[in-house]
Amino acid sequence: MTFPSDPHERLPRGDKNRRISLGVTREEMANTAGITVEQLHDYEHTQPDRQFSIAIARxxxxxxxxLQATRTPRVDNGPVPVNHAD
Structure with a gap:
């Protein structure tokens, strides 16, 4: 399961920061995600008030x-938050 589990709640800029903290290049990330570098660029540069592709976010x-399961981050972002049902 991904965090956050609902792709509608993803934060593209936050995902970019996660990628950078792992030391992953755009090319490697796009390859791992099965998308193009251009699609990754467009996703990561989505403004907070704009919509993004849910398929790309997934x-x-x-x-x-x-990548986080197999790499040591260059930056410690703390523990992964736990989703709590309200």
Whole structure:
């Protein structure tokens, strides 16, 4: 399961920061996510008040989870938050 589990709640700029903290290049991230570098660029540069592709968000989220499971981050972002049902 990805964090956040609902791709509508993803934050593209936050995902970019997660990628950078892992030391992952755009090319490697796009390859892992199965998208183009251009799609990744467009997703990561989505302004907070704009919509993004949910399909791309799902792929990026899954790729981040895979990469985080196999790499040591260059930056300690603390523990992964737990989703709580209200």
């Amino acid at each position: 792929r990026v989220g899954a790729a981040l989870e895979t």
